[in-house]
Each structure stands twice: as structure tokens, then as C-alpha cells.
Amino acid sequence: MRFMLLLKGDEQAEAGVMPNAKIIAAMGQYSDALVQAGVLLAAEGLHPTSKGARLRVTRGKLSVTDGPFAEAREVVAGYWLIQVNSKEEAIEWAKRCPLEPELLPDEPDKVGQIEVRQLFDLDDFPVEENESGWREQEAVTRANLEAAPSAATPSAATGGKPKLKYMLSFMADADSEAGIMPSGELLTEMGTLMAEMARAGILVGGEGLQASSKGARVYFQGGQRTVVDGPFTETKELIAGYSMILVDSKEEAIAWATRGSLINAAGRGGECEGEIRQVFQMTDVEAAQSPELAASEERLRSRLAGQ
Numbered sequence: 001m002r003f004m005l006l007l008k009g010d011e012q013a014e015a016g017v018m019p020n021a022k023i024i025a026a027m028g029q030y031s032d033a034l035v036q037a038g039v040l041l042a043a044e045g046l047h048p049t050s051k052g053a054r055l056r057v058t059r060g061k062l063s064v065t066d067g068p069f070a071e072a073r074e075v076v077a078g079y080w081l082i083q084v085n086s087k088e089e090a091i092e093w094a095k096r097c098p099l100e101p102e103l104l105p106d107e108p109d110k111v112g113q114i115e116v117r118q119l120f121d122l123d124d125f126p127v128e129e130n131e132s133g134w135r136e137q138e139a140v141t142r143a144n145l146e147a148a149p150s151a152a153t154p155s156a157a158t159g160g161k162p163k164l165k166y167m168l169s170f171m172a173d174a175d176s177e178a179g180i181m182p183s184g185e186l187l188t189e190m191g192t193l194m195a196e197m198a199r200a201g202i203l204v205g206g207e208g209l210q211a212s213s214k215g216a217r218v219y220f221q222g223g224q225r226t227v228v229d230g231p232f233t234e235t236k237e238l239i240a241g242y243s244m245i246l247v248d249s250k251e252e253a254i255a256w257a258t259r260g261s262l263i264n265a266a267g268r269g270g271e272c273e274g275e276i277r278q279v280f281q282m283t284d285v286e287a288a289q290s291p292e293l294a295a296s297e298e299r300l301r302s303r304l305a306g307q
Helices: 021-036 087-095 134-147 184-199 250-267 282-287 291-305
Strands: 002-008 040-045 053-058 061-066 076-083 112-118 164-171 203-208 216-221 224-229 239-247 271-278
Touching: 002 087, 021 040, 021 076, 021 291, 040 291, 053 250, 061 250, 076 087, 087 112, 087 216, 087 224, 134 184, 134 203, 164 250, 184 203, 184 239, 184 250, 239 250, 250 271, 282 291
Parallel strands: none
Antiparallel strands: 002 076, 002 112, 040 076, 053 061, 053 271, 112 216, 164 239, 164 271, 203 239, 216 224
């Protein structure tokens, strides 16, 4: 079973304040433990929402709003993607995240939050008699992504300039939170778009998240961990699915997100909300002039690549 551990942001993360050396070291040790246990599939940090955007489709009309977004404690600051045997095991890993008071001496009353969300696997979708081939297409796309080299590496084709990495996420609605599965038509259209993105060499990955009723939240305060099982009420702040892409600009990311939003809206009653977030890469870490963070990131990326 695959789960996302979504680390929620705060005012400092939204202000672009880099973590202190103690937090960097503790988070590095935590990620190392996930790697050593053989459960970590990916881990990413996200830039502040000031570098992102939100899309909304209402009755066929699209609006795009640049960040920042006001609700700092509801946006995602980063995530770990893990593969474990149960929701309980995923929660235990979330509880081990080092959000301790001694690491935040200036914020002793801070409340940290990690949302634990299960990802869809192909087997979770019931087989229908007259499927349009989306399942086979999805399997091929996933296999091609696993076999493809990383497009994040600068090359002569890009003039030596590294691509920008973005997370395109679609927000939950009443149907997705009720466990209503997407129609075959919607799965086919989204699968076709994902396959096109893969052929264009920009797609890194993409997943759907199951309803929050199958998830949980872990709250951290004063050294204590409190676990609250889903479902969660603020549907429009919950992620229902995401794609990771490598592009040349924020505008290009918005263009791809627009296509996905229009497809989702057409298959979800005419409305859809999405979010575009830039992902931290090594060039961003190096630009922040934080040797500790750069070393931690380099070690984690090397270990993940060597699995």
C-alpha cells in the first residue's frame, strides 16, 4: 500500500524562511531511516505558494490566481511517498517525523501537522465490462515512467539549463470524498493527457488519492502526537490527485494544468479546482546558500536513485 505523508506549511515556510541546521539534520536522519527501512519511494519540498497559482473552472470558464494563498496552515510544504503494509504503519512513520519543541525554540506552542493519505492502485478500480482501454494505457504509462531517465538533469538539448519541477494537484470534491469513482470516460481522457505528457518528456509521475475517510492526520504539539482519523470536512483543501512535471516555466505548467482542469471539470459536474506548486530542486537548495541542506538533499537523492 502506498501513502503520501503531506507535511502542512506554516507562516515561516510561506515566507521562504529556510529551516535551521538542527531541523535539517533531524529531517535528514528521518528520511535516511525511511530509506534504510526500504519504504521511501520519493520525497519533495515545495516552494512557498507565492511561486504557485490556483486554477478554477466553473461552468466551462477558467480563472487563474497567482499565489500567495492566505491559509498557510492548510497548504502543503512537502511530502514523503512511502510503501508500507497498512495505514497503521504509515501513521507510525508519520508520528516519527522530528517536529520537536527543541528544534523550534522560537515557536514552543507551534502545532505541526502531517496528513496521511492512501494512493490509488490500478486494482482499486473495479473492472467494467466495456472498458475503453484506460487501464492498459495507464499501465503502459507507469512502466514507461519507471524506465525513463530523469529529465531533471541539464542537457545540451536544454542549453544546459535545468528544468523547473512543478506539482499539479486537483482538489477533492463531494464525489471524490464520498468514494465515487471517476467515470471510464474521465479516466480515458486523463490517461490520454498523461500519456501525451509522458511522450513530451515532461511527466515525472502522477497519482490519485483515495478519500480522506481512509486517511488520518497526526498533530504535533509540545512533544505530543495526536492522531485523528478521517474523513476531514474542508473538502476544497484536500488533494484528490496530482501530477509531477518538468517544464521550462510557470506559464508552461499552467498551460498543462489548464488542460487537466478542463478535463476534470467536464467529468465532475462542470467544476474543478487545482493548484500549481513549484518543487525544490538542488539548484534551489544551492542558491539558498545552505551547505547543511544541500548536503542532506544530495545524500537523500543519491540514496533514492540507488535503490
